[in-house]
Amino acid sequence: MSESTSFQTHQVVVIGAGAAGTSVAASLLRQRPGLDVAIVEPSDVHYYQPAFTLVGGGAYSLAKTARPQASTLPTGARWVRAAARELQPEHNRVVLEDGREIGYEALVVTPGLKLDWDKITGLRETLGRNGVCSNYDPSLAAYTWQCIRQFRGGKAFFTQPPAPIKCAGAPQKIAYLAADYFRKKQISGQSELRFYAAGGALFSVPDFVPHLEKVARRYNIGLLMNHNLVAVNGDKKEATFRFTDGEGTVQEITESFDLLHVTPPQCAQDFVKNSPLANADGWVDVDQHTLQHVHFGRQQLTAHLKNGSRGSQAVSRSGSQHSGAACQGATESQLRRLHLLPHCYWLWQGDVGGICVWWQGNTYATAKPFQRICVLLAGEEARSASILL
Numbered sequence: 001m002s003e004s005t006s007f008q009t010h011q012v013v014v015i016g017a018g019a020a021g022t023s024v025a026a027s028l029l030r031q032r033p034g035l036d037v038a039i040v041e042p043s044d045v046h047y048y049q050p051a052f053t054l055v056g057g058g059a060y061s062l063a064k065t066a067r068p069q070a071s072t073l074p075t076g077a078r079w080v081r082a083a084a085r086e087l088q089p090e091h092n093r094v095v096l097e098d099g100r101e102i103g104y105e106a107l108v109v110t111p112g113l114k115l116d117w118d119k120i121t122g123l124r125e126t127l128g129r130n131g132v133c134s135n136y137d138p139s140l141a142a143y144t145w146q147c148i149r150q151f152r153g154g155k156a157f158f159t160q161p162p163a164p165i166k167c168a169g170a171p172q173k174i175a176y177l178a179a180d181y182f183r184k185k186q187i188s189g190q191s192e193l194r195f196y197a198a199g200g201a202l203f204s205v206p207d208f209v210p211h212l213e214k215v216a217r218r219y220n221i222g223l224l225m226n227h228n229l230v231a232v233n234g235d236k237k238e239a240t241f242r243f244t245d246g247e248g249t250v251q252e253i254t255e256s257f258d259l260l261h262v263t264p265p266q267c268a269q270d271f272v273k274n275s276p277l278a279n280a281d282g283w284v285d286v287d288q289h290t291l292q293h294v295h296f297g298r299q300q301l302t303a304h305l306k307n308g309s310r311g312s313q314a315v316s317r318s319g320s321q322h323s324g325a326a327c328q329g330a331t332e333s334q335l336r337r338l339h340l341l342p343h344c345y346w347l348w349q350g351d352v353g354g355i356c357v358w359w360q361g362n363t364y365a366t367a368k369p370f371q372r373i374c375v376l377l378a379g380e381e382a383r384s385a386s387i388l389l
């Protein structure tokens, strides 16, 4: 990996060095050593985000979720240390935040999702205070654990915004971890746990729903569907939900809380929304089978890797995988999450590259040696697992 400082045109430009961009770049370089790949990425740190849930649940240290960006980029890729500001696909050009421009023959768009905290009135002012926490930001995940640890009974709410979100299981997982801790501390009796989801079902993959409902029942977590968190008053410790009933009638309901874990609404990054690559919803307009852009795809390779229930058949549809895990034995799942998965991520993410595994109708991104481990761990389901690439 080397750092690019002057204007250049590259064979491939990747925007965003998260899980998706890094593994796509690594995969390309593995197949074509010597390919001129530039990765546009402003952040000095690469986070292993799945472990944020464990940090919030008190089972993992935040320090272990972060590595220097330079150490995770694939060998042979050039690092353009800046944010992309504007996409000009007609000219095969990306304008950077600092005014520089870079050209490309092929473009890979993987800047992740924007966390839209401001869509919930009053949320930003109270995040990290007044019992309002979120695992979706590394600077806040440790506060989630503080809230859970200091909870002495009362009302604990966990929210899920409208789709799409990254890791569709994360909003539930922290609810289960908290419930488990309250049980161990013997304060479940004086605690009221509620899971508020903006959508009409607990999970977007119907097969998982009955299993997850069983888990929620076991922990005595009330499930409130069609409740979208729209405002938080941190000082009064009140949350306002927009509830839509079966007839489509909408009403606002305000409830007091002692602990509120918020999963923020999520959307496409602004520079993507405002670009000629975007569709009406703001996402890169790709063919769902090839991930090539519907108009510019012939000259460019575009892969918009957004996650969640409308996961666009991209190589990372992670949510269902993880809530699926919540249905299995906690010990096996916990061991895998704490020890095996982070290790595999750091070991293989950069230099082996991402690859897809199809399992129970869903596509997951993983590194190649990891495929085999997934299949081994899947037990019975291994028989129906088929490897795509």
Ligand SMILES: Cc1cc2nc3c(=O)[nH]c(=O)nc-3n(C[C@H](O)[C@H](O)[C@H](O)COP(=O)(O)OP(=O)(O)OC[C@H]3O[C@@H](n4cnc5c(N)ncnc54)[C@H](O)[C@@H]3O)c2cc1C
Residues within 6 Å of the ligand: 015, 016, 017, 018, 019, 020, 021, 040, 041, 042, 043, 048, 049, 050, 051, 052, 053, 082, 083, 084, 085, 110, 111, 112, 113, 135, 136, 137, 166, 167, 170, 269, 271, 305, 306, 307, 316, 318, 319, 322
């Ligand atoms: C709390 C939590 C729990 C999760 N749990 C799981 C789990 O258990 N299992 C699982 O598989 N997944 C889980 N995920 C989801 C997983 O982390 C994401 O699916 C994955 O990180 C998405 O990768 P990405 O590369 O698309 O986006 P990101 O990892 O978000 O990376 C995007 C990159 O693009 C960069 N970028 C942004 N804007 C620009 C710009 N303008 N120019 C250049 N670069 C830019 C960012 O700095 C970032 O490095 C979880 C996520 C969270 C937050």
